[in-house]
Each structure stands twice: as structure tokens, then as C-alpha cells.
Amino acid sequence: MKPTNSAPALAAAVLLGLAGWAALAASAAPPARPAFPEPAIRHGALLAAIGGCDGCHTSEGGAPFAGGRAFGGPFGAVWATNITPDAATGIGSWSPAAFAAAMRQGVRPDGQNLYPAFPYDHFTHASDADIADLYAYLMTRRPVIARTPSNHLAPPFDSRAAIGSWKARYFRPDPFVPDGAHDAEWNRGAYLVESLGHCGACHSPHNAQGGEERGRELDGAWAEGWYAPPLNGSTPAPTTWTQEDLNAYLGSGLDNRHAAAAGPMGSVVHELARASPADLRAIAVYLAQRMAPAAGAPARPPDHADAAARAHPAGALLFAGACATCHEAGAGMMMEGRPPLQLGTPLDEDNPRDVISIVRRGLEPPVGPAGPSMPAFADSLTDAQLADLVAYLRARYSDRPAWRDLAKAVADARKGPSG
């Protein structure tokens, strides 16, 4: 995930911190380490991909797992720590029990609480065996000397004592309980989604104190300026996400019946592409069941080309010159199996933000340096033109009501972290 720092003071703090961090980011001689069984290390690697550990704990261009990435929020910035086995600046001196306490209780070896930016409210549900394998994997990475910069948080959040009251209210360290009504694969998927996968960290609504809202798990939420859509029956997806669709999407970032991964999900699928195929399949089985529409298969996705052009002639004209060469039916790109626009979820969301962000910033290849990509249009279109275009897209490719006040939405996207 990319760091999100909206407040200028925060950005300054981040820059200062980065300078200090870069100076220390050199590799160290590996300390003597206990031997870990190969299968444990290999399994730990697959679990780390599900957990997306290096997505947060690796800075842009930095050494894997050496930390140095800031996560901003309304309360300030928290830095992802160095989780390489360097004894002084990483977790090299942590015992298996200390590692398990961090994962399961959100507590550091010195007894202090960890900030829940580290999603231990999910990791707490992980099994003993999986935590042990993750430990084996992390402890056999290359140790890197990289001191984690200090967090910059506004009072009272600058005190780790405040985390205690957060935990009392929102932290439920219950073990995962399998659901006997479903088979082993479904339960494996449910376990991974709720524990190491921590899907709810983005896809579940959180209250003002940063606690997950009870009873609204996976109901869709805002994350880093993007809307992470619901992963349950309230999905606005115009076509059903089948297990095969989810499997393709999670493993490659692209499913030709739905969409390409955008925003923070882009780095998530980079990680998931390295997970075990069996685990990805289990997640797909579980989510497909959760996302099954209550009222049967949705109607055929629309293409109201003529009506949309009449209602939004300026947008239609921009689409013809800027978008049609790739997105119109019969365009070369469509022959390569890209999802038609009416199949994507963003045009059916309640808020236009994701559509605006995708047009403004474009899309990176989902997995690996090569692959489908979309150019950014932020410098090509004015805010007014972008609003015309988005109004046309909604009218043409969705049956949902028109978005209101697109001019404001475009201006907000320009200023926001996803702009």
C-alpha cells in the first residue's frame, strides 16, 4: 500500500523521518540463528503472501521487510517497523512467544501496546501452527539494519497507553471457530479472510475511533481515498462474482468478467499472486458464497449508448476521442479479453470517487512489470471535462441513478490521497 499523508505537517514529519531512515538502511551480518525446518519456512512464505506482510513492511525501493513506510490517518502517522531478523533494529531478538504475543495480543516484547495499524485484531485469529511458520519464515530473511522512525501522532494517540482503552472496546482475541454447516475448503477460506488475510481492514466499515463496526463485516469501506467494495451480498457488482472469477482476480489482479485491481488492491494482488493456489482457491470459495446475490443472478449489464449520448453530449464526445479506441466494443484491447466497462464494479458504486481516480491516475499492470495498463488522464482533461465524461459513463454503463455534484467529487479527488 502507498503511504497516505494528507496534512502538510504530517508530510514534513514523514520527510524528516525518511532521511534518518535512509542513512541507517544498510545490511548487517546475519546473527547466528536457530535452524528452522524447511517446510515451515516454505509454508511461512506462502502465509506471508496472504498476509501481505511486505506490502506494509517494505518501503518504496527499500529492502524487503525492513519497514520505513508511513501510514497516515486522521490521528497522525505510524511507521511500519523493521521485521527482518536484525537484533538491534528488527525482530532478531524476539522469541517465538514474543512474536506470537505481537500477532495475537498486539503487545511488544517490552510490554507496550502496538498500534492497531498493525492489524492484530485480525491476526489474533491465526492458528498457533501458522504463526510458528510465519516466524520461521521471517527469522530466516536477510537481516537489515534499519531503525524505524518515530511515530508522529496527535495527543492522546501519541501515548501507547491510549491503545489499551481502544483494545478494551474493540479488540476481540477470539480463536477462529469453523462453521460446521460448510466444508473444510470454505472454512479454510473464512479463516484466511478473517485472520492473516485481514480483508476487513479495508473492506469493513470502521467507526471514528478506528474500530470495526460490529455486524457490518466486509460491508464495504473507504481506504486510502478508494472505496473498497463490499465482499458480501451487498456488492454492487453488476454480474455475480463466481469462485472462478475471484480465483482469477486474486491471483492475477484481472478478471475479464469484472475488473482490474486498482488503488491499494493493486499491491495486495502483487502479494496474493505468490500465495498457495490451494489457499487462494479457498478464499475464492468462501467469498463467492458470501458475495452470492440474495435475489438470484443480476440482470444483463446495460449499454445505453444512445440515451447517454443524448443526455451528456460533451461526455460522449470525450469518450469517443479519449476512451473508445480501447473501451468501445470491437476495439483491439477488448479483443484481448479486457473486461467491458459495464462489468466493472466502480460504475455501479454509490460514490463516483473510484471512477474519477481511475480516469485521473490510470491503472498500473496488476501483477508484475508487464500487463494491461491504462494511461492517466489527469493532465489531459479539465475538471469540468472529467465530470462530463464520468456522467456519461454512469448513464451509459449503469442502471443506477446519476451521480450528484460531480464537479465537487472531481475537485475532492484531485485534493485527496487517491487523486
Add this chain to the structure above:
Amino acid sequence: MTIVINVNGADHTVEADPSTPLLYVLRGELALNGPKFGCGLGQCGACTVLADGAAVFSCLLPLAAAKGRRITTVEGLGTIGALGPLQRAFEAEQAAQCGYCIAGMIMRAQALLEAKPNPSDAEIRLAMQPNLCRCGTHMRILRAVRRAAGAMAPARRPAS
């Protein structure tokens, strides 16, 4: 439909559908053949021009969106007799092999240096990323951009 666009400092009246990509008008109507048609999909950068100083793919810029903006093509950066700093630098470094991508490369670099006269190597590489070269002259292109950055940076004021 009659549309007036401003290219290289002069207004031009063109007859075209407002959805026509700017590239076709530059080449077909205005005989500005610096910008090239490479992919037509905004993936290669051969068609790059400036719109109000920002580098954009002219193959994906409808005329309607070009109207009212200052468009600059590589022809607008200098003449045969008086080359601009980037054009001189690309020549000095012999940065072109087949040359098809070069006009786009120069315009992408121009946008960078106008916004940031002294970019770091990492910033140059990041800014040039959208533009592709099949011949493999990337290292010469990077050298040319660095050379031009030195030439274009405003002279330092003597200490008073």
C-alpha cells in the same frame, strides 16, 4: 465543425469532428509531423505533446479537450538554425537510433524540466517512464536529459 486550437504559439482554425484525436490534426492538417503515431492507445508515448506545459498523449486527446489550451509540439522548441536546449542535448548525445520515439521523449523531458529544472536521476527515470524506445537508446536518452537539465537550469545569482 470549425475549431480553433493554439499550437506552438499561433491560433489555427481546423475543420474536424471535435472527437478527433489531436495527433491526427497536428499531422494531417497542420503538417506538424514531429509527434508520431505509435500505438494509438496511450501506451508508448511517441505522440507526446505539451498541453499547458503538461505532457499528454495526443493520440488520446480529443480536439474538444485541446481547445483553449496551449499545445506545444517538438517543432515549437526550436528551429533547424536555433535548436532548443533539449534538442541540442539529444543531438550531442546522439540519443536517437531509429528516432521514432524521440520527439515524444523530448516533449516528456521538456515537461519535466519546466516543472523541475534540476531533477535527480531517479526523478528523470520516473518522469520518462510512460515513453518507450524499442531501439534501446535509453542510456543516451537519460544522458541527454541530464545534459539539458544543466543547460536549462537558470544561472546562479552571484553572491552579493
